[in-house]
Amino acid sequence: MLKCKSQWIFGLLIGLSMGVTLCASLMSVNPSLALPVPPQTAPALPPIQNAEKRALDQRLQQLTEELRCLVCQNQSLAESHAELAVDLKEQVREKMRQGLSNEQIVEYMTIRYGDFILYRPPLKWMTGVLWFGPGLLLLIGLGVLYLGLRRKDNLIKETNLSEEDAARVRSLLDRSPSNPPAESS
Amino acid sequence: MRRALWPLVIFLVLVIFLAVGLNLNPREVPSPLINKMAPPFTLPLLMQSEAQFSPKALLGQVWMLNVWASWCVSCREEHPVLLDFAKKGIVPLYGLDYKDQRSNALRWLEKNGNPYTDSAVDEKGLVGIDYGVYGVPETYVIDQQGVIRYKQIGPINPEVLEKTILPLIAKLNAKV
Numbered sequence: 001m002l003k004c005k006s007q008w009i010f011g012l013l014i015g016l017s018m019g020v021t022l023c024a025s026l027m028s029v030n031p032s033l034a035l036p037v038p039p040q041t042a043p044a045l046p047p048i049q050n051a052e053k054r055a056l057d058q059r060l061q062q063l064t065e066e067l068r069c070l071v072c073q074n075q076s077l078a079e080s081h082a083e084l085a086v087d088l089k090e091q092v093r094e095k096m097r098q099g100l101s102n103e104q105i106v107e108y109m110t111i112r113y114g115d116f117i118l119y120r121p122p123l124k125w126m127t128g129v130l131w132f133g134p135g136l137l138l139l140i141g142l143g144v145l146y147l148g149l150r151r152k153d154n155l156i157k158e159t160n161l162s163e164e165d166a167a168r169v170r171s172l173l174d175r176s177p178s179n180p181p182a183e184s185s
Numbered sequence: 186m187r188r189a190l191w192p193l194v195i196f197l198v199l200v201i202f203l204a205v206g207l208n209l210n211p212r213e214v215p216s217p218l219i220n221k222m223a224p225p226f227t228l229p230l231l232m233q234s235e236a237q238f239s240p241k242a243l244l245g246q247v248w249m250l251n252v253w254a255s256w257c258v259s260c261r262e263e264h265p266v267l268l269d270f271a272k273k274g275i276v277p278l279y280g281l282d283y284k285d286q287r288s289n290a291l292r293w294l295e296k297n298g299n300p301y302t303d304s305a306v307d308e309k310g311l312v313g314i315d316y317g318v319y320g321v322p323e324t325y326v327i328d329q330q331g332v333i334r335y336k337q338i339g340p341i342n343p344e345v346l347e348k349t350i351l352p353l354i355a356k357l358n359a360k361v
Contacts, residue, residue, distance in 0.1 A: 070319035073211060083284070084319055087310050112317040114217040 060093055063102050067092075067109060068117050076119060216317050216336045223250070223327050224315040228305035231282055231290055238279070238305040240331060247357045248277045249350075250325040251301070251341075252313060254285040255293035257321040263340035264297050270346060271300035276354055280304030283313045283321050326350060328357045 061078055067088070069080035077085050077092070088109070095105045109117050121127045161169065218224075227239045240250070251267060253260045271278050280301040282290045287306060294301075307313055316325065317336075326335040335353055337345060 070214060084310075087314065091311075091314060111217060112314060113319065114214060114317070116214045 056093070056096055059096060059102075060089065063096075063105065064089055064092060066119050067106075068119055070113060070117065212320065213338050214319070216333075216338075218317055218325075218333050219336060221333060223325065223331050223333050224312075226305070226307075226312045226315065228281075228307055228312060231280070231287065231294075231301075231304040231306050232299075233303065234287070234306075238303065240327065243277065243279075243327070244331050245329050246276065247326070247328050247354055248279060250279050250281055250316075250327060252281045252283050252316070252318050252321050252323040252325075253304075254283045254321050255289040256285065257283075259340045260322045261297070263322050263342075264300070266341050266343055266346055267300040268298050269343075270341075275351070276358075277302045281312065281316075281318075282306045283318060284308065284310040324350075326353055326357070329360075 064077035065079075067077040069075045069077050069082055069085040069088075071082035071084050072080050075082075075085075077088055091108075092105055095108060100108070106118070115122060115124075115127075121130055123131055223240050225240060227237050230236045230238050253263075267278065278301055280303070282304045284307065286308075290304070290306070294304075305312070310318075316323075320338055322340055324337040324341055325333050328334050334357060335350065337350070341350065
């Protein structure tokens with residue numbers, strides 16, 4: 001009994017932890033905690049250009065938060081101050097100025113650095129385990145839990161009492177402290 | 186009894202996964218440029234500052250492009266291996282002097298020896314970005330058609346040279 005219990009608890013724990021990890025990692029893809037880049041001062045620009053510049057900065061910030069810095073791999077390009085990250089940010093800014101869309105810029109980066117640069121891994125054959133593995137483990141855990149619980153249910157069987165047993169039960173129930181039975185079984 | 190072994194089996198599987206994961210080097214990001222054309226560029230040369238270098242000039246032969254810089258510490262580690270390789274004269278070895286100052290680069294080569302046929306000067310590091318450089322030194326083996334066949338991230342050590350690069354060059358050279 002205990003063996004069976006430990007088994008499904010183990011399965012459930014693995015499944016749950018993987019599921020939680022998946023959810024957490026998916027949610028943390030877009031870290032809103034990233035430090036904002038200090039606005040660059042450009043007092044000489046007229047207001048319209050200034051607004052344009054701010055929009056570009058904002059777009060740059062959003063996009064580079066999705067790109068991984070290859071030098072310090074746990075930081076995004078937006079967060080990192082590694083020299084390469086600064087260069088790459090400058091490249092992204094340049095491409096934005098040239099009017100490239102975010103998708104085009106992401107493609108520009110992946111051609112050079114591969115999918116590794118993306119914080120949001122694309123859904124491909126290679127990344128299938130990454131995307132579906134945790135869910136699959138959760139399902140396996142739930143399956144093991146279900147089987148374990150069902151087995152436990154099966155252990156408790158309702159059976160019809162034989163005449164003999166029924167009589168014995170009755171005699172035990174009838175027995176009270178004031179009226180002890182004549183014979184003990 | 187057999188059921189009691191299940192947690193152990195799962196545990197062992199986890200251990201195997203974690204052990205493999207721990208032994209992978211996260212710094213070695215597979216390059217998407219392998220088996221793709223080497224990105225074209227034109228840059229001034231280091232030794233003959235007037236002349237320009239372009240990979241196109243080397244079409245038709247196997248060659249190596251080594252990304253280095255005078256500020257790069259690991260390059261010092263790699264340097265003797267490159268000097269040794271250059272002495273053998275198997276294929277041309279070109280350098281890409283990455284985000285460096287010409288004077289520093291020249292001084293560095295004078296002091297440590299120059300294994301390169303010549304180096305292209307990538308002052309702004311833009312060619313480096315085109316080649317997906319993210320950790321100097323990096324080395325590319327490029328074939329007769331101008332296709333990148335191998336990328337070494339980090340310093341080349343004698344073992345990598347003997348076991349991977351030299352056999353690859355021999356194989357590429359034999360193809361024609």
